[in-house]
Structures are given as C-alpha cells and as structure tokens.
Amino acid sequence: GAQGIGRAVVQSLMQSRAQVAVVDLNRSCGDQCKSELDSEFGADCSIFLQCDVTDADALTAAFQTTVDRFGHLDIVINNAGINEKNWEKTIQVNLTSVIKGTYLGLEHMSKEYGKGGGSIINVSSMAAFLHSPHQPVYTATKHGVIGFSRAMADASSLGGYGVRINVLCPAFVDTPLLLSVEHEDNMGKFVKFKDDFKKSMNHFGVLKPSLIADGMMMLITDDTIHGAVMKITCSKGIHFHTYEPMST
Numbered sequence: 651g652a653q654g655i656g657r658a659v660v661q662s663l664m665q666s667r668a669q670v671a672v673v674d675l676n677r678s679c680g681d682q683c684k685s686e687l688d689s690e691f692g693a694d695c696s697i698f699l700q701c702d703v704t705d706a707d708a709l710t711a712a713f714q715t716t717v718d719r720f721g722h723l724d725i726v727i728n729n730a731g732i733n734e735k736n737w738e739k740t741i742q743v744n745l746t747s748v749i750k751g752t753y754l755g756l757e758h759m760s761k762e763y764g765k766g767g768g769s770i771i772n773v774s775s776m777a778a779f780l781h782s783p784h785q786p787v788y789t790a791t792k793h794g795v796i797g798f799s800r801a802m803a804d805a806s807s808l809g810g811y812g813v814r815i816n817v818l819c820p821a822f823v824d825t826p827l828l829l830s831v832e833h834e835d836n837m838g839k840f841v842k843f844k845d846d847f848k849k850s851m852n853h854f855g856v857l858k859p860s861l862i863a864d865g866m867m868m869l870i871t872d873d874t875i876h877g878a879v880m881k882i883t884c885s886k887g888i889h890f891h892t893y894e895p896m897s898t
C-alpha cells in the first residue's frame with residue numbers, strides 16, 4: 651500500500667534494508683510514495699506497481715514482476731482494504747484478493763514448489779472481534795481473513811511449506827480509510843450511524859500507523875510466530891488473541 655498502514659510498513663521494511671514492491675491501485679499516491687522512497691533509500695531498493703488486486707491476472711503479473719526484479723520473494727503483506735456501499739466489491743478487495751495474494755505468495759515461497767520459504771501477513775481488523783452496526787460486510791470480510799489465514803497456517807505446517815502465515819488486527823488507525831465513514835458512497839445506508847462510529851473512535855482511541863508497522867515488523871522478524879492473530883489496540887498495545895484449544 652502506498653498510503654496509510656501500507657506506507658508506514660514500507661518505511662519500516664526499508665529502514666531494515668528490505669527491497670520492496672509497493673502494489674497499489676492509486677497511481678498518483680504510488681508515484682509520490684516511490685519518489686519519497688527514492689530520495690531516502692535510493693532508486694534501486696523499491697518498485698511501484700500500479701495494480702488492482704481484484705484483477706487476478708494483474709496481481710499474478712505483479713508478483714512475477716517483483717520476483718523478476720529482486721530475484722526472489724520472502725515476505726507478502728496482503729493489506730489492501732476498503733469499505734464501500736458496493737458490498738460485493740468490498741468482499742473482492744478485502745477477502746478474495748487476500749486469498750489470491752496468499753496463494754500467489756505460496757507459489758513463489760513454498761517449499762512445496764521448491765522455493766525457500768517465507769512469511770505472509772494478512773491484514774484483518776479488530777472489527778473481526780466486534781459486531782458493530784456500522785460495517786456489517788467489512789466486518790464479515792475481516793472475520794473471513796482470520797479464518798482463512800489460520801486454516802492456511804495449519805496447512806502450511808502440515809504440508810511443510812516453510813511459510814509462516816499470520817494475521818494483524820488493528821483497532822482504529824489514523825489513515826484516510828477512517829474518512830470513509832462520512833460518505834454515503836462508502837457506507838451506503840449505514841452512513842446514518844456515522845456519529846455512533848465517531849463516538850466509538852473517541853471511546854477506543856485512534857492509533858498511529860507507525861505502531862501498526864512495529865507490530866508488522868515483529869510478525870516478520872520473529873520466526874517463532876506462526877498461525878497467530880496479533881491485535882493492536884490503544885488500551886493494550888501490541889498483543890495476541892488467545893483461542894480455546896480444540897476438544898480432543
């Protein structure tokens with residue numbers, strides 16, 4: 651992502667000397683991000699690929715271009731997310747593309763395909779632990795990201811893929827996405843709940859994108875973390891969700 655949480659994560663990755671492909675639909679935002687990265691880190695360390703993640707062929711090509719440019723892939727972050735009145739599109743971006751991005755990441759990193767392993771982080775939300783009236787379809791997609799990612803993490807363990815798969819669930823973060831709550835195009839009929847949504851933001855507080863990047867770097871660098879669901883909130887900071895063990 652060229653803005654918001656994605657932009658903060660790119661900054662942290664590049665400060666850690668990673669080479670990064672920034673994939674985003676928004677060309678002007680991507681060009682600005684690339685020019686900032688070139689000034690700070692040099693032009694060879696990043697590429698910007700304009701791509702709609704819901705276009706399966708374009709996403710496949712973006713992965714291939716990244717591997718062609720940098721030689722191999724170690725980390726995939728499926729971060730794109732929207733909240734739109736067009737709820738089917740919301741599902742395509744927030745869930746279907748996360749699944750596609752995970753499968754493509756595995757094609758390029760899994761030992762099953764003779765590759766060297768890696769790390770995939772899928773971005774969900776604390777909305778997956780609430781059932782607020784402001785965003786039913788957005789909430790459903792974020793539940794879906796957790797279910798899919800945990801199941802794929804188990805598949806990776808069982809199949810010896812050598813790929814860690816984790817989920818990151820932020821509470822409210824100060825990014826342009828929060829502004830969507832004001833717009834009927836985004837909220838549809840739920841726009842009438844916007845004041846309630848803002849009350850919830852005031853109650854729970856709003857996080858800085860840099861803290862989400864810190865959590866992301868923890869998931870990337872700690873190779874003991876696999877199948878985990880990281881939550882980041884104002885009250886508890888970076889912590890992990892705990893699940894009841896399955897009955898035997």
Ligand SMILES: NC(=O)C1=CN([C@@H]2O[C@H](COP(=O)(O)OP(=O)(O)OC[C@H]3O[C@@H](n4cnc5c(N)ncnc54)[C@H](O)[C@@H]3O)[C@@H](O)[C@H]2O)C=CC1
Binds near residue numbers: 703774819822825
């Ligand atoms: N901001 C918040 O309060 C929270 C955000 N999240 C999640 O974090 C992720 C990032 O969100 P933010 O940075 O806040 O949003 P943002 O709106 O600032 O950035 C999202 C980026 O995704 C890109 N994008 C949207 N549709 C795309 C598509 N079809 N193909 C490619 N790129 C596309 C946008 O151009 C934008 O650069 C999302 O998955 C969001 O659901 C989770 C919890 C809280």
Ligand SMILES: CCCCC/C=C\C=C\C(=O)C/C=C\C/C=C\CCCC(=O)O
Binds near residue numbers: 776820827883884
């Ligand atoms: C109203 C729809 C807008 C959807 C897109 C905008 C914002 C997205 C926000 C989130 O994903 C986060 C949503 C809900 C969780 C927020 C806070 C919970 C904190 C719980 C706690 O601190 O214990």
